[in-house]
Amino acid sequence: MAIASQYDSKKVEDKWYNYWMENKYFHSEVDEREPYTIVIPPPNVTGVLHMGHMLNNTIQDVLVRRARLKGYNACWVPGTDHASIATEAKVVAKLKAEGIDKNDLSREEFLQHAWDWTHKHGGIILEQLKKLGASCDWERTKFTMDEKMSASVIKVFVDLYEKGLIYRGYRMVNWDPQAKTTLSDEEVIHLEKQGNLYYLNYKIEGSDEVLTIATTRPETILGDTAICINPNDERFTHLKGKKAIVPICNRVIPIIEDEYVDVEFGTGCLKVTPAHDENDKMLGDKHNLEVIDILNDDASLNAYGMHYEGKDRFQARKEIVEELKEMGVLTKTEEHINKVGTSERTGAVIEPKLSDQWFLKMKEMAKPAIDAVVGDEINLVPDKFLNTYKHWMNNVRDWNISRQLLWGQQIPAYFYGSGKEDFVVAETAGEALEKAREKSGNTDLKAQELIQDKDALDTWFSSWLWPMSVFNGILEPENEEIRYYYPTNDLVTAPEILFFWVARMIMAGYEYRGERPFKNVYLTGIVRDKQRRKMSKSLGNSPDPLGLIEQYGADGVRVGMLLSSPAGNDLMFEEDLCKQGSAFSNKIWNAFRLVKGWEVSEEKEQDETSKIAIKWYTARFRKTLAEIEDHYAKYRMSDALMSTYKLIWDDYCSWFLEMVKPAYEQPIDAKTYKAVIEILEDNLKILHPFMPFVTEEIWQEITERKAPEALIIAKWPELKDFNEEIISEFALASEVIAGIRKIRKEKNISFKNTIDLMVMNNEKASELFDPVILKMGNIDAFSYVDKQVEGALSFRVKSNEYFIPIAGSIDVEAEIEKLEEELKYNEGFLKSVEKKLSNERFVNNAPEQVVAIEKAKKADSEAKIEAIKASLKSLK
Numbered sequence: 001m002a003i004a005s006q007y008d009s010k011k012v013e014d015k016w017y018n019y020w021m022e023n024k025y026f027h028s029e030v031d032e033r034e035p036y037t038i039v040i041p042p043p044n045v046t047g048v049l050h051m052g053h054m055l056n057n058t059i060q061d062v063l064v065r066r067a068r069l070k071g072y073n074a075c076w077v078p079g080t081d082h083a084s085i086a087t088e089a090k091v092v093a094k095l096k097a098e099g100i101d102k103n104d105l106s107r108e109e110f111l112q113h114a115w116d117w118t119h120k121h122g123g124i125i126l127e128q129l130k131k132l133g134a135s136c137d138w139e140r141t142k143f144t145m146d147e148k149m150s151a152s153v154i155k156v157f158v159d160l161y162e163k164g165l166i167y168r169g170y171r172m173v174n175w176d177p178q179a180k181t182t183l184s185d186e187e188v189i190h191l192e193k194q195g196n197l198y199y200l201n202y203k204i205e206g207s208d209e210v211l212t213i214a215t216t217r218p219e220t221i222l223g224d225t226a227i228c229i230n231p232n233d234e235r236f237t238h239l240k241g242k243k244a245i246v247p248i249c250n251r252v253i254p255i256i257e258d259e260y261v262d263v264e265f266g267t268g269c270l271k272v273t274p275a276h277d278e279n280d281k282m283l284g285d286k287h288n289l290e291v292i293d294i295l296n297d298d299a300s301l302n303a304y305g306m307h308y309e310g311k312d313r314f315q316a317r318k319e320i321v322e323e324l325k326e327m328g329v330l331t332k333t334e335e336h337i338n339k340v341g342t343s344e345r346t347g348a349v350i351e352p353k354l355s356d357q358w359f360l361k362m363k364e365m366a367k368p369a370i371d372a373v374v375g376d377e378i379n380l381v382p383d384k385f386l387n388t389y390k391h392w393m394n395n396v397r398d399w400n401i402s403r404q405l406l407w408g409q410q411i412p413a414y415f416y417g418s419g420k421e422d423f424v425v426a427e428t429a430g431e432a433l434e435k436a437r438e439k440s441g442n443t444d445l446k447a448q449e450l451i452q453d454k455d456a457l458d459t460w461f462s463s464w465l466w467p468m469s470v471f472n473g474i475l476e477p478e479n480e481e482i483r484y485y486y487p488t489n490d491l492v493t494a495p496e497i498l499f500f501w502v503a504r505m506i507m508a509g510y511e512y513r514g515e516r517p518f519k520n521v522y523l524t525g526i527v528r529d530k531q532r533r534k535m536s537k538s539l540g541n542s543p544d545p546l547g548l549i550e551q552y553g554a555d556g557v558r559v560g561m562l563l564s565s566p567a568g569n570d571l572m573f574e575e576d577l578c579k580q581g582s583a584f585s586n587k588i589w590n591a592f593r594l595v596k597g598w599e600v601s602e603e604k605e606q607d608e609t610s611k612i613a614i615k616w617y618t619a620r621f622r623k624t625l626a627e628i629e630d631h632y633a634k635y636r637m638s639d640a641l642m643s644t645y646k647l648i649w650d651d652y653c654s655w656f657l658e659m660v661k662p663a664y665e666q667p668i669d670a671k672t673y674k675a676v677i678e679i680l681e682d683n684l685k686i687l688h689p690f691m692p693f694v695t696e697e698i699w700q701e702i703t704e705r706k707a708p709e710a711l712i713i714a715k716w717p718e719l720k721d722f723n724e725e726i727i728s729e730f731a732l733a734s735e736v737i738a739g740i741r742k743i744r745k746e747k748n749i750s751f752k753n754t755i756d757l758m759v760m761n762n763e764k765a766s767e768l769f770d771p772v773i774l775k776m777g778n779i780d781a782f783s784y785v786d787k788q789v790e791g792a793l794s795f796r797v798k799s800n801e802y803f804i805p806i807a808g809s810i811d812v813e814a815e816i817e818k819l820e821e822e823l824k825y826n827e828g829f830l831k832s833v834e835k836k837l838s839n840e841r842f843v844n845n846a847p848e849q850v851v852a853i854e855k856a857k858k859a860d861s862e863a864k865i866e867a868i869k870a871s872l873k874s875l876k
Helices: 009-022 051-069 084-097 107-121 124-132 147-162 218-223 234-239 278-286 303-308 313-327 363-374 383-394 429-440 480-485 495-512 545-562 575-596 608-633 637-660 670-687 692-702 724-746 770-776 812-837 840-845 848-875
Strands: 035-039 073-077 166-176 181-183 188-204 210-215 226-229 243-245 252-257 269-272 330-343 351-360 379-381 413-415 423-425 488-493 518-523 755-760 779-784 792-797 800-805
Touching: 009 545, 009 692, 035 051, 035 480, 051 073, 051 124, 051 488, 051 545, 084 107, 124 545, 147 166, 147 423, 181 351, 188 218, 188 313, 210 218, 210 269, 218 303, 218 313, 226 278, 269 278, 278 351, 303 313, 313 330, 363 383, 363 495, 379 383, 383 495, 413 429, 423 429, 488 495, 495 518, 545 575, 545 637, 545 692, 575 637, 575 670, 575 692, 608 637, 608 670, 608 724, 608 770, 637 670, 637 770, 670 692, 724 755, 724 770, 724 792, 724 800, 770 779, 792 848, 812 840, 812 848
Parallel strands: 035 073, 035 488, 226 252, 379 518, 488 518, 755 779
Antiparallel strands: 166 181, 166 351, 188 210, 188 243, 188 330, 226 269, 243 252, 413 423, 755 800, 792 800
């Protein structure tokens, strides 16, 4: 069958992906081989493919395809995360559009809607990853709300509670008023925002005196329960023991003393609102202050907001400021920049809120996770993230793991009475009833009298078990798969979830298996545009990944992503890189077509040029393979690709094939052809992880192959010693050939016409590559001389001088005339530069860089003049 004249990625990609799937090349089962395991960072079930996913999953696919070729039992486990906040928000929005209020539904009814939505829209991203060529073991696809995955989460919760590591506490938490749920500290993004500092006068009870307080949140005065002064501040000594009156609500509150107050900030006095500030809560606990919460769950004001009840906090702020102005209480307003906590998921401004929540103690669990990374158990790549990791882990706070959501694993706590401790924690309702009867002493307690906690667990509380739960290692800790595939090898993820996910997986790994969950953590950079802006839908600067694949092919896009993606550093993405990747696919295809177009002769003897070419390329390949292996070992994917790219584009296509190419309408000898094909196959093997489709297509076109002979499961080339000398000798020979070609081009000497070449071999260079120079330079006679050749064109390579006699090749008189014109121009240019440099005023006053440029021009002109004079001398 004729080979297509052009590479068609659209036809090729679906064909080979389906072939790989049909033959189960992606699927892994426990066997005698050494495993290589990667678990995918599970994307949100609500998600669609974006450029960050493209980068992350391309890197994973490169690693897992290479592992297959190296003979490992490669297992790449895919899956999705239920993304409690994001998914619930989408379901609520869908219900709202249908005129249904979430609050009118029972838990079961809402969850049915959530599951319907998930089945319809979820997992789209996994199908999109197939277009990229991701060779995941799709038979192992997991979802964090799968039955066994959820059972694992519940089992761990109960276990940690029984170990005393999970507790229920009434504490200040981060409240997202849009999602109406708590968030952990790590889910809050602190942004600098322009605001105001308001100066308010509080009257002192029983006098005409006032006390000025500075606040950024005037609406919270309605929740004030004290004013605090520093006991060492002499300005306020006379106020000790007195009381103040809160504006608007006229509540009488005590003036307390505490060294916590910064005498330098604001007015030196602090209003204390225990329900709406974490530090105020600590002061309130210390001084037994009343706690007044003025906000509803949606951040509107409640009954304590008086005539502002029902109004949004920010609207209430504006109106309260106006009322305070009218009352004469607001004395001054200053612009003020402060850090405002916002929700990572919804972008809403976070409210500190007192609430009964579930927490996981982290200090104890963090220690082995710190030791593992600080030691050599787990490697962070690049290691610049080590200090960030250590800082986070050494300052870790208890993890708020409860969320006021319905979508997610429901907390397995069951309440049976009105007392604070009247609850039990159990994996099932039946176990809970037994525990509740035992704890309460009430043997007549009925199942219907137990009420399960309505809250769900934080999504991260399921994904931190991911490397174990995907192999059912929590429910069956000694099953065959967890013992074989765990710990996994490499984790590829983004630095922004180093603490959210990576650190917590490490903690869980040591807690439940006593060992690390993975050996290496490859932290990718952020995909940015040419202006260094992060690519996002909101900015409109992010291309559609599937559109790129449609235009440039999956291989082209993979190469485009990786060409400039050093580990941990941001990727400055340009679409032209994908174009370059697509051009590479075409280059390889055309090289293959060239080879397959040669006629092969069994009788023809192998010539010296081919022998030398094969020896040289074999050495070049082995050296590059060693470089590539080193790059892989250091997770320098971009460098590994670039080494492969240069080897195939430059050394194979531009040099090797030209060296062995038979003369026009002549056959190639069978021995050389066999070597060319073997070399091509080795090239395809090392290129396959980066460009799986075009390589498999060429591999299968080379010869008819059966399923066990597919490229995807071929054998990676072995590292072998290589001849460094032949590589360096070719480097000189290639410069000689380039010199010959340059002269032919400049002097319009047809490449079809033979020329003679003479060399003064000052370098004592090997004669090994002389046959190659003869062939590729189209040289008729090649000789060694011991002096310069008169009347010849010349060029230098290192200290060697090469001469091309020009008799009959060029019009000597015309060449002399042309060179004399060039000499005249360059001498005139040199005079103008020398005149400028002889001007002391210019040299003394011009910037140093400008003077340096002029000096460089002078040196360049002098060198050109010398070269032209030498050429003229040889022609006259």
